[in-house]
Amino acid sequence: MTLKKCELYTDESGGCRIACEEELEYQPSPDNPDGSWSSSEKAVAALCSVFQHIGDLTQEDAYLIVLDTRMHDLAFFHLGRGDINTAVIDIAGIFRRVLAMGKSQSMILCHTHPSGNPKPSQEDLTLTSRIAAAADILGLNLADHIVIAGRDRYTSIRQTYPEAFDPAKAFFGDALRCSA
Numbered sequence: 563m564t565l566k567k568c569e570l571y572t573d574e575s576g577g578c579r580i581a582c583e584e585e586l587e588y589q590p591s592p593d594n595p596d597g598s599w600s601s602s603e604k605a606v607a608a609l610c611s612v613f614q615h616i617g618d619l620t621q622e623d624a625y626l627i628v629l630d631t632r633m634h635d636l637a638f639f640h641l642g643r644g645d646i647n648t649a650v651i652d653i654a655g656i657f658r659r660v661l662a663m664g665k666s667q668s669m670i671l672c673h674t675h676p677s678g679n680p681k682p683s684q685e686d687l688t689l690t691s692r693i694a695a696a697a698d699i700l701g702l703n704l705a706d707h708i709v710i711a712g713r714d715r716y717t718s719i720r721q722t723y724p725e726a727f728d729p730a731k732a733f734f735g736d737a738l739r740c741s742a
């Protein structure tokens with residue numbers, strides 16, 4: 563199967579344009595013949611198939627997979643590269659990419675941890691919460707945020723920290739209390 567590697571450009575009028583110039587080959591796992599990205603396991607298997615070097619990380623990289631309503635990939639974006647501890651992710655840039663795709667409904671955010679430790683940092687959880695809340699406002703779905711620390715070492719923030727996907731906690735954290 564192929565994954566379209568895309569870039570976001572600004573045209574002469576200041577509008578956003580998507581160019582998908584490269585197709586990356588990947589092998590869906592045997593239990594996923596249609597190539598759906600409907601679970602973190604399927605997403606990690608596909609990403610590891612695309613990026614053979616994922617076990618030899620030296621710096622953080624951030625990626626965005628844009629999905630249609632059936633959880634099939636529409637586009638893949640490399641959002642940025644950081645150093646060994648951080649990767650700067652532009653939240654507005656994520657949504658410019660997703661909205662410019664037109665048919666997108668969901669997305670998966672993924673970034674690497676070269677330390678080999680797949681546990682998300684507090685900054686990772688805060689970022690997830692903010693993106694999930696913004697997606698909710700726009701009628702989109704952040705399906706997952708996956709931290710990959712090597713070929714078989716990853717954490718699905720959706721599975722491990724589901725509270726990070728609660729829109730109310732994005733801005734108020736645990737301080738939000740509703741009284742009866």
